Structure formats: structure tokens, C-alpha cells
Amino acid sequence: MVQNDKRILKLLEKNAHFTAEDIAAVLGDKAEKIAARIKELEESGIIRGYKSVIDWERLDEDRASAIIELNVTPSAGHGFEEVAARIAKYPEVESVSLVSGGYDLSVTVKGRTFHEVCNFVARELATIDSVTQTRTQFIMRRYKELDIELTSDERDERDNVSL
Template sequence: MTVLERDVLKILAEDARISHKKIAAMLSVDEAEIKACISDMEGRGVIVKYTAIINSEKADDALVEALIEVKVTPKKKEGFDGIAKQIATFPEVKAVYLMSGAYDLAVFLEDKTLQQVSRFVSERISTFDGVISTATHFILKKYKIEGSLTEKEDEDYRLSVQA
């Protein structure tokens, strides 16, 4: 990866809506070069998607979010990939990660109700051949999402001191 690509990615990670013209000015590079650089990274799959980070707690239609720990018996020839790819196809699933440690896959999902999340885990994930066990953790409150704090800090905040 080139220095230019790294610089462009850093800028886009902070604000994906920024124009090619502004990026070019920030990096003292021709706008056409920025456009070509971004297009190339999109084509190679370096840039996967442009999206808004939404704090669902403040949205009118807040969803129930959960982290599902999944223990798996890896299959011959495909290892963990087969089950991970199957789980990733469901629209409720927002992310799937292969993990080291006590469990194999971390599955982040969203649904409308606690019951729907529970049903998804019991009727879909748990039924896959090779799934040994699951543990569901419901997200109660978010403090930071994708590097951004969810609440602005109160400038007058002071710790109370008692004598």
C-alpha cells in the first residue's frame, strides 16, 4: 500500500463524505490522482463500503443488538470458514469474526426484539452442523462506536470531592 493510499484512507475513515477535491487539497495532490487512487482501492476491495455510523439508542426505531460467542468444530478442508460464511449470509448479522481464545466466532447481530434475537440464535446459528455451543450477550449501552464517542462530554464536568 502506498503512502498516498494510507493518507486517503485515514481521511476517508474520519469523513467518508469528503470530496475528492478537498482530499487533493489536503494532500497537495491532483484531484484526478485522488479519484484514481480511491477507484483503485474500491476495485481491490480495500474500501468495502461507505456508510453512516448510527447510534441506534438515539434512533426512533432502536434495534436490539447482541454479540454471540460461537464455539465450532472446524470442518475438514474448510476449517471455520464454511460456518462463518453461512452465518454471514443472514441479513440480521452485521459482522462475523474468527477469534482466538475461549470461543471461535464472534457474531454481531441486530433484530427488532429480544425474542427475535433469541429465536435467531436457537433456530439458525445453533442448528448448523459443527456448532458446539453459543453464548449470547445483549448490548445494553454504547459508549463508543467505530472510534466515535456516543455522547459529547460535558465541559463543566467535575468529580465530586468529599472530605
């Protein structure tokens, strides 16, 4: 890895709005150089994408999501990789992680309604051969996502000018 990579990545992880110029200012480097390096990091798959954190609960929009705990029989030779990769392909699936503890895969699933999420779990996830058990936990409210608090309403109470 190039020397500044970690710092570039940390800044972008904190705020995807940082431009190459901003990062160059912070690192004391040239904007063109940083822009080229970001492009390389994107192309090599280290930077996988950019998204926004949105508090959908503030909008009158039907959304439901759940954390599904899956017990899975690992396949010979591939372990959990095969089934995890397969589950990850579904557009309804937001995240898939292999976890330690009482179950194997933790999957977050989103849909428009609770019903839609239930159907997806019952018809798709539960019917995968190697999946031996599913436990569905609906998310009732989100408080923080990707380091960003969704519930805090802290306002700047300071004056416009003070010495």
C-alpha cells in the same frame, strides 16, 4: 500499493465525507487523480463500503443487538472459513470475527426486539451442524462505535471571536 494509498485510506477511514478534492488538498495532489485512485481502491475491494454511525438510542425505535460467542468444530480442509462465510451471509448478522480465547467466532446480531434476536440464534445459528455451543450477550448500551463517541455531549463553549 501506490505511494499515497495508505494516506487516502486513513483519511477515508476517519471521515467518509472527505471528497477527492479534500483529500487532494491534504495530500497536495490533483483531485482527478485522487478520485480515480479511490475508484480503483473501491473496485479492487480494498474499500469495502461507506456507512454512517447512528445513535439509534436517541430515536424511539425498537432495536436490539447481541454479541454471540460461538464454539465451532472446524471442517477438514476449510477450518473456520466455511462456517464463518455462511454465517456472514445472514442479513441479521452485523459482524463475524474469528477470535482467540475460550470460543471461536464472535458474531454480532441485530434485530428489532430481543425476542427476534433470540429466535435467530436459536433457529439459525444454533442449528448449524458445526456449531457446538452459543452464548448470547445482549448489548445494553453503546458508548462508542468506529471511533465515534455516542454518549458525549461536548459543546463548543468558546466565543465566536477571540484574539
